[in-house]
Amino acid sequence: MILPIIAYGDPVLRKVGSDIDKDYPNLPELISNMWETMYNASGVGLAAPQIGLPIRLFLVDTTPFSDDEDLTLEEQKQLDGFKKVFINAKIEEETGSEWAFNEGCLSIPDIREDVNRKDTITISYLDENFKQHSKTYDGLLARVIQHEYDHIEGILFTDKLSTLKKRLLKGRLANISKGKINVEYRMRFPSLKKGR
Structure with missing residues (x-):
């Protein structure tokens, strides 16, 4: 089932997520719905x-x-078919040089900005079968994971922008939270909640 994606401005995007256990209600169905929602919105993470x-x-x-021609063959191979569920993830270490990459977010449609992140991460997490993993990722793979990890820490990519950039985006971000945006997928906007 395709679920509505929560838009910028909703308090849930600012909460630090709670750990879950394998008895979390309807977890397999939730994961399946999240995949369907992400693919429907043409996302690479949710x-x-x-x-x-x-x-x-x-x-x-x-x-x-993986079909980005600017990437090396090795990078393309690393990205192709990389599909994972991360439960109760914890980034243990971020190393390497910071580098900029143009990021966007399904909760913040139509805004893309360069964000600096460290090149390499080591992350521990549980997969959908609650098997424990600890892995090191680098490059674009690390970046996508860092972006999604930030969400469970209550952080958005716009938080990492300069004060000036944030000021310049303020009006556009306010419009997103009010639903004043054209978007190709289902969204829920905080300023349009029932009863308001």
Whole structure:
């Protein structure tokens, strides 16, 4: 089932997610709905807060990035078919040089900005079968994971922009939270909640 994606301005996007256990209600169905929602919106990652749940769950499928001609063959291979569920994730370490990449977010449609992030991360997490993993990722893979991880920490990519950039985007961000935007997928806007 395709779920509405929560727009910028909703308090759920600012909550630090809670850990979950394997008895979390309807977890397989929730994960399946999140994949369907993400693909419907042409995303490469989706975190539970973006569908209104303040829990430590996100998923990533970087396959769409794998046909980018600016990437090396090795990078394309790394991204192709990388599809994972991350539960109760914890970034243990971020290393390497910071580098800029143009990021966007399904909760903040039509805004893309260069964001600086460290090149390499080590992350521990549970998969959808609650098997424990600890992995190191770098490059674009690390960036996508960092972006989604930020969501379960209550952080948005716009938080990482300069004060000037934030000021310049203020009006556009306010319009997104009011639903004054054309978007190709289902969204829920905080300023349009029932009863207001």
